[in-house]
Amino acid sequence: MASIPGITLNNGITMPQLGFGVFQVPDEETTAAVSTALESGYRSIDTAAIYGNERGVGRALASSGIARDELFVTTKLWNADQGYDTTLTAFDASLDKLGLDHVDLYLIHWPTPARDLYRDTWRALEKLLADGRTRAIGVSNFQPAHLQRLLESTSVVPVVNQVELHPGLQQTALREFHARHGIVTEAWSPLAQGALLADPAITSIAAGHGRTPAQVVLRWHLQLGNVVIPKSVTPDRIRENLALFDFALTAEEMAAIAALDRGLRTGPDPDALN
Template sequence: MSTNQPYITFHDGRRAPQLGLGTWKLTGDAVIPSILAAVEAGYRSIDTAAIYGNETEVGRGIAQCGIPREDLFVATKVWNDRHGHDSTKTALQESLDRLGLDYVDLYLIHWPVPREKRYLETWEALIQLRDEGRARSIGVSNFQPGHLQRLLDGTGVLPVVNQIELHPHFQQAELRAYHEDHNIRTEAWSPLGQGQTLQDPVILELAHQLQASPAQVILRWHIQMGHMVIPKSSDPERIRDNFNLWNLRLDDAAMARIAALDQADGRIGPDPETFHLMD
């Protein structure tokens, strides 16, 4: 087991492990063994969401893992159909009940759903939840610069993190620049491009040169870029491999080669400006 990993400090003074376990599409009997394997490998950060349908199992994994609660960083998210002041606050309590926790370390608005025009009200609820201590830090997911600016203009409070689709084929330079200018941490979901970037010839060549796996090369790129990153896997060996990258280092030439893989049409997931799924 290794716990030799960097931490990211938020603008609210709290901190989070830079590398965590994502649980999207982890369901049923796969959840608890994945969490136990991750904790054994050294992970201390676990990301889930109400819409994933696995918060109960995630909570059981946390309860069984043997790590003190204060040493774990747990994040979950409010889904699109729960936007609004009271419904958001109720949604977090429901998530806490499923997780078996008194608080989460990070609570996120999962999508802005701009057509509903309620994400500012939802953000105001998150600020109250933070002040009440039920969410230690608050952030968003899939927000664009205009959405983030509206939060700032409306409340004076910016998220500590924006969790976005981010991988070598879709690098979101403009959005990351906004984050940098406003001290918002960038967190990558789908950090491996749902597996597509693992077959990129440049990634394969770098992996061969460095005697590393393609996933390790990409995750190391994220780490050196300063991103928080949450790869998902249910395979214990892959979970360990994804974490075993602290002795790996990409030089400037390798970083530049990966930077050149960015594609204008590289988005795999939904467009946050139009995504409106409510259930």
Template sequence: MGNMTSDDTRFDSAGSAIPTIVLSDGRQIPQLGFGVYKVEPDEAQRVVEEALTVGYRSIDTATLYGNEDGVGRALANSGLRRNEVFVTTKLWNDDQGYDETLRAFDASMNRLGLDHLDLYLVHWPVPSLGRYVDSFRALQKLRDDGRVKSIGVSNFTEEAIERLIAETGEVPALNQIELHPGFTQTELRAYHMGRGIATEAWAPLGQGSVLGDPTIEAIARTHGRTPAQIVLRWHLQIGTIAIPKSVTPSRIAENFEVMGFRLGPDEIDAIDGLRFDVGRLGPDPETFGA
């Protein structure tokens, strides 16, 4: 197995037309990344290699997904320099706590085969556990020790973030949340903007549930694009970071081809205004993990 060439320079998105978002700590993250949620461990290497070949330069995994080792093998075999790929993983609920987080990070890095991480997230707040502040303090240490470049959270509410800021003195660089047409998280996104927190969308395509919507289909026909490309373009234009997941090579490539057109203001408004019977598809952060 090969190795990613180490490079201390900051992430370089050269060669990719995908724009980057500048985080509050000054580091850059590609606005379109590749997610591997529910990608089977024995399939992760293949699909991540496919994504990197297509041109993705941001890979999002998590301890929960059970596929960090497959992601690591794909990165090692890619021939890319370390600074050319932005890698994110997440701390699982069972590993929350200061010392537990440090151990969990070591285990994730061993599986990924990396000497440093671009972004480490607390996966869920689990308020009933009461450990996310201690967990974030461990992330601060990892960042201060140079092992992680940026630190943030996932699925955090405004209340949880405010407690984190009050008790650690730091605003997380990013909050990764469920966000898609029909569940646009308008209030939380506005709060993020006020606090200088980047918004990253998981399930950006609503797990496929929004792609048959007549409004999205009509906009797709107007632009000669697919519904998925329209929704991902909407994410880019409203300023969110999107991490679509697929195991199908044609869709991995399709989801990356979102730069050659723009949606008009009326089209953005039309997608913003969509309502579906099912809004949130995933768990409620207030109660999940209790």
């Protein structure tokens, strides 16, 4: 079983660098997918209230036989629940569905700037952190301007910002902002939903290593220092996405992938979604 390296967050706790995501997995399929992931060696599971599959995640965690302190569970607050009191209520609902007494990481899912509630929402996350109901708090899909505004009103720096990030959208300026402020970059849609896996630069590197294009892209993420959470419901693919720690990309191969950046978004624009 692969040994997954950990990333130390700015509050001192450690998060597995490779996790398992369940975006767009129906609740009734989630339990089997997460169970396969846990059996394969994943220990970090990423879900969200809006995914509608927190109960499925909870069932898999409960039946896994894995000690709670060996697991790292992330969920996220949906946009409609932003605001101080509504955040606390939504967190209670997520915890109930997961069947847990705490989560390891709780994220604001989107900044939704037109609502202008993310600072009040962050105060609620600070309370959840202080009360020991989550071990860490962070954000998702925040742009530098959103982060800067948040940092000006809090002493608790987000531990992570989970954003769309892949070779076609490398978010260089955002990653540099994160590095300056001790925020870990976490990548969702790390494979751009397959959009880049046939690119000659990636297929050539994959052939040279005897790996799949997906494994090469995930390895690229790891070598950049990103936390990455690939999603699959196919057992073979779930295991394949974990087989990343017995090869490495060269500096030249990393540079070839870096040249693929072209501002390719597969998801919403964080400045526009509300």
